[in-house]
Structure formats: structure tokens, C-alpha cells
Amino acid sequence: xxxxxxxxxxxxxxxxxxxxxxxxxxxxRVGRYHTLKEMDSIRIYQRTHxxxxxxxxxxxxxxxxxxxFLKVFAGLEVKEAVFxxxxxxxxxxxxxxxxxxxxxxxxxEESKKEFILPEASPTNHYLYRYLNHTRCISKxxxxxxxxxxxxxxxxxxxxxxxxxxxxDGITRFASMRGVFDREGKSFxxxxxxxxxxxxxxxxxxxxxxxxxxEAAIDLMSFIEAYRGYDxxxxxxxxxxxxxxxxxLKEHPQxxxxxxxxxxxxxxxxxxxxxxxKYEELGYQVIDSPPPALFKDYNEWLxxxxxxxxxEYAEHIMVKNGLTR
Numbered sequence: 001x002x003x004x005x006x007x008x009x010x011x012x013x014x015x016x017x018x019x020x021x022x023x024x025x026x027x028x029r030v031g032r033y034h035t036l037k038e039m040d041s042i043r044i045y046q047r048t049h050x051x052x053x054x055x056x057x058x059x060x061x062x063x064x065x066x067x068x069f070l071k072v073f074a075g076l077e078v079k080e081a082v083f084x085x086x087x088x089x090x091x092x093x094x095x096x097x098x099x100x101x102x103x104x105x106x107x108x109e110e111s112k113k114e115f116i117l118p119e120a121s122p123t124n125h126y127l128y129r130y131l132n133h134t135r136c137i138s139k140x141x142x143x144x145x146x147x148x149x150x151x152x153x154x155x156x157x158x159x160x161x162x163x164x165x166x167x168d169g170i171t172r173f174a175s176m177r178g179v180f181d182r183e184g185k186s187f188x189x190x191x192x193x194x195x196x197x198x199x200x201x202x203x204x205x206x207x208x209x210x211x212x213x214e215a216a217i218d219l220m221s222f223i224e225a226y227r228g229y230d231x232x233x234x235x236x237x238x239x240x241x242x243x244x245x246x247x248l249k250e251h252p253q254x255x256x257x258x259x260x261x262x263x264x265x266x267x268x269x270x271x272x273x274x275x276x277k278y279e280e281l282g283y284q285v286i287d288s289p290p291p292a293l294f295k296d297y298n299e300w301l302x303x304x305x306x307x308x309x310x311e312y313a314e315h316i317m318v319k320n321g322l323t324r
Contacts, residue, residue: 007082008082009189010085010086010089011067011082011085011086011089012048012065012066012067012085013048014088014089016044016047016049016050016066016069017034017044017047017176019066019069019070020036020069020073021075022185025037025038025039025073026038027044029199032045033045036240037240037242038196038197038238038240038242039052039239039240040239040240040270041053041239041266043183048065048066049063049066050063050064050068050069051063053266054123066081066085067081067082083191103305105303112268115174115192115193115194115195116191116192116193117163117174118154118155118159118174118191119154119155119156120152120153120154120155120161121154121155123153124146124152125153127146127158127160127179128142129159129179130179130256131217131220132302134179134181135220135221135301136221136298136301136302136305136306137221137224137301138224141220141223142220144223148202148269150162150165150200150202151216154176156176157187158179158180159176159177159178159187160176160177161174161175161176161191162176162177162235164194164198164199164200164237164243165198165201165203166198166246166250167203171201172194172195172197172198173187173190173191173194173195173196173198173200173237173243174190174191174194174259175188175190175191175194175200175216175237176188177216177217181280190237191295194277196237196238196243196246197242197246198243199218199234199236199237199244199247200216200235201232201233201234201243201247202219202223202233202236203251203252204230204231204232205253207230207254208233208253208254208255208256209231209254209256209257210231210233210248210251210254210256210257210258211228211231211232211233211234211235211258211288212234212235212236212257212258212259212261212274213235213236213260213261214235214237214238214262214267214296215235215298217295217298218235218260218290218296218298219233219234219235219297220298221296221297221298221301222260222297224301225297225300225301231258232254235248239261239267239270241274241277244257244274254283255282255283255284256283256284256285256286257278257283257286258285258286259271259274259275259286259287259288259289260287260288260289260297261274261289262289262290262296263289263292263294263295263296264295265288267289268289271287285308297314
């Protein structure tokens with residue numbers, strides 16, 4: 001089915017801020033642009049087009065029109081996205097009425113899905129192999145997360161599922177990460193219907209510190225490197241601090257925030273902003289980026305663990321203040 005120039009113009013005139021809000025995102029104005037509380041790397045300009053200031057996403061997922069926004073964030077094809085926007089704008093064409101009712105309206109309702117965790121695999125074979133062999137995380141640390149019910153392997157595609165629980169242990173958020181990387185590219189996505197005000201976390205109500213990361217695997221890598229099981233830990237899954245806001249509300253004993261965000265430009269910028277924000281709120285904030293020259297904690301961990309045996313042994317001795 002082809003759309004007229006008038007229909008395309010109507011679709012591209014729809015307020016993108018309202019589109020984002022209808023999908024469940026919280027839109028905030030910042031100076032001359034708008035952003036999303038859940039993803040502050042998003043910039044919406046003139047309420048009609050958007051751009052994502054992040055290097056983590058493939059070409060085609062970093063910006064565009066309202067149509068591109070629905071493709072990326074609602075999983076729609078181009079035709080479905082145009083239908084969706086026309087219906088949102090209140091446009092009706094009698095010849096296309098059937099399609100509008102059965103494709104647009106259905107897709108709009110489908111975009112707000114029920115939160116259902118993927119079915120678990122009978123074993124965690126691929127999960128262990130990937131985290132241990134590729135990410136250099138020990139079986140001991142992987143066991144800790146598996147036994148705590150915080151990660152598991154999905155049955156259908158063998159993705160690793162990372163669960164984000166609230167203070168009562170109820171899972172509110174979940175993300176997935178593939179174990180079959182192809183030419184450096186990997187599958188990553190959030191489970192549909194999740195609450196982005198929560199993140200993958202490890203809780204200890206006796207600890208007054210929370211250590212914050214961008215990614216779940218960096219959180220696990222930190223524990224691998226320092227055997228730091230005692231403090232609270234949180235992976236944002238993005239650069240927005242919405243999960244941190246929720247975590248601090250649910251754990252009022254926390255007074256120290258240790259930021260372990262990435263060493264790239266977005267990570268450093270986010271660290272500065274969060275440090276200023278939370279120091280103003282009375283928290284002690286510590287900036288603990290990965291060691292210089294490494295983007296994140298897992299990249300550093302892999303580098304350390306894949307050094308020649310003698311070099312790695314020397315590093316461990318120096319780290320622990322030992323001599324031969």
C-alpha cells in the first residue's frame with residue numbers, strides 16, 4: 001500500500017514528544033530540546049526529529065523522524081509506523097479504514113506489552129561458557145548471581161537474562177544479552193513491558209554504599225576483580241539515573257555513591273552531571289572509572305586475565321603489596 005504525499009506530511013507533523021509519552025516514556029524539556037527521563041542520551045529537536053548521543057547503537061538506530069522513532073522503540077515496520085502516526089493524528093481514509101483498525105490500533109496497544117520474563121533453559125550451559133570464556137568471569141562469581149536468581153539463560157535463544165528486582169525481591173525490570181557475538185556485534189534488548197525505573201542490582205541493607213555501573217557485566221566484572229560482595233551495586237542499563245533514584249528511595253540507609261561509569265565521552269559527561277546532582281542532595285560521591293585506556297570494567301578484566309601467566313602473576317602480587 002502506498003501513501004500520498006499529504007499522508008506522509010501528516011505523519012511527519014505529529015508531535016514526537018507526545019508519541020514518546022504515549023509509549024510510556026517521560027519527556028523532559030532541557031533548554032532548546034527535549035529528552036527522555038529513561039534515556040537521557042536521546043535529544044528531541046523541534047518536537048519532530050530525534051538524535052541519540054551514544055556510540056553503542058548501530059547505524060539506523062541513532063536518530064531520524066517520528067517514523068524512525070517508532071521503528072526503534074516500538075518495533076514497527078515503516079508502513080505500520082505511518083499507519084500508527086496517521087491514527088494518532090486522527091486521520092481517516094475510508095479506503096484504508098480496515099487497515100487502520102486492524103494494524104494501527106492493534107500495534108498501538110501492542111506497544112504497551114505485559115511484562116513477562118522469557119522462559120528459562122533447563123541448563124545455564126551457554127551462559128556459563130560465555131561469561132567465563134569470553135568475559136573472563138569466574139565460575140564462583142557466576143554461581144553467586146545464578147544462585148541468587150539474578151541471572152539465567154533463556155530457553156529459546158540462550159540469551160542471558162539479567163533481572164532487576166525491587167526492595168521486596170519482585171522483578172520489575174529485565175534485559176537480555178546474546179551469547180553468540182558476530183564480528184563484534186551482539187544482541188541486546190530490554191524485555192518488553194519492563195519498568196525502566198529499576199535496574200539490575202545486588203542489595204545489602206546493611207551497606208551504606210551503592211556502586212553504580214552502566215552495564216550488568218561491568219558490575220559482575222567489578223566483583224570478579226575485587227571480590228566485593230558486601231556493598232550495594234546497581235547497573236543502570238543506560239546513562240539515565242532513573243534506576244538510581246528508585247534505588248535510593250528504597251534504600252534510605254545509602255549515603256555514599258561510587259560511580260563506575262564508562263571511560264568514554266558519554267560516560268565521563270554523565271559522571272560529572274550525576275556527581276554534581278547527588279553531592280547537592282547531600283551524598284558523598286566517588287568517581288571510580290575503569291583504569292585508564294580501558295572503556296569499561298570488563299574490558300579491563302579481560303585484558304588482565306589474558307595477559308601471559310608471568311605478567312599476570314606479577315600484577316596480582318603488586319596489587320596485593322607482595323614481593324617475590
